[in-house]
Amino acid sequence: MTQPIFLVGARGCGKTTVGVALAQALDRGFVDTDNYLLTRTNMSVADIVAQEGWDGFRARETQALKSVTAPDVVVATGGGMVLAEGNRQFMREQGVVIYLRAPAQILADRLEAFPEEGQRPTLTGKPITDEIVEVLAAREALYRQAAHHVIDASHAPDAVVDAVLAALHMARA
Numbered sequence: 001m002t003q004p005i006f007l008v009g010a011r012g013c014g015k016t017t018v019g020v021a022l023a024q025a026l027d028r029g030f031v032d033t034d035n036y037l038l039t040r041t042n043m044s045v046a047d048i049v050a051q052e053g054w055d056g057f058r059a060r061e062t063q064a065l066k067s068v069t070a071p072d073v074v075v076a077t078g079g080g081m082v083l084a085e086g087n088r089q090f091m092r093e094q095g096v097v098i099y100l101r102a103p104a105q106i107l108a109d110r111l112e113a114f115p116e117e118g119q120r121p122t123l124t125g126k127p128i129t130d131e132i133v134e135v136l137a138a139r140e141a142l143y144r145q146a147a148h149h150v151i152d153a154s155h156a157p158d159a160v161v162d163a164v165l166a167a168l169h170m171a172r173a
C-alpha cells in the first residue's frame with residue numbers, strides 16, 4: 001500500500017508521537033501539518049490566529065494538507081483538520097484515515113503533563129479539562145466520519161502503532 005496514512009484526533013491523542021513511530025515502523029516519511037505551517041509561515045498557530053483569525057488559520061491548514069499529501073507518507077493532522085467537510089473528503093479519497101481515540105481524562109492528563117505553553121490558544125478560554133470534554137463532544141462525530149479505522153489511543157505509543165498496523169494489515173518494515 002502506498003497511499004498516505006492520515007492520523008486524526010483531538011489534541012494530545014498522540015498524532016505526532018504515534019505518527020513518528022508509525023512512519024519509522026513502515027520506513028515512510030512523516031509530516032505534521034501543524035509543523036509544516038509553522039516552518040512555512042514562521043508563525044506559531046497563536047500568531048496566525050491573532051493576525052488572521054481562526055478562519056485564516058483553517059484556510060492555511062487546508063492548503064498545508066494538500067501540500068503534504070504524497071505517496072508513502074504518514075501525515076499527522078491538526079486537531080481541527082476534520083472541521084471542514086472538504087478536508088474530510090480529501091483525506092478519505094486520497095488515503096487511509098485513522099482516528100486515534102482517547103477519553104477526555106487521558107487527553108487532559110497528557111496535556112497537563114506537557115502544556116506546550118503558548119503553542120496554541122485555548123478555543124474557549126475555559127479550564128483545559130472542560131474544554132477537552134466540550135471540543136471532543138463537538139468533534140467526535142466528525143473524527144468518526146473522516147476515519148476508515150478508529151483506534152484506541154489510550155495505550156502506550158508502541159501498542160497504538162501495533163494496533164494501527166493490524167488494522168491496515170501492514171507489517172513493520
Ligand code: ADP
Pocket residue numbers: 009010011012013014015016017018076110111114153154155156157160
Ligand atoms: P497530538 O499530536 O495528537 O496533539 P502528541 O503526540 O503531541 O499529540 O502527544 C501529546 C502529549 O502526550 C505528548 O507529551 C506525548 O508525549 C504524550 N503522548 C502521546 N501519545 C501517548 C501515548 N500513547 N501514551 C502516553 N503519552 C502519550
Ligand code: MG
Pocket residue numbers: 015016017032034076
Ligand atoms: Mg501534534
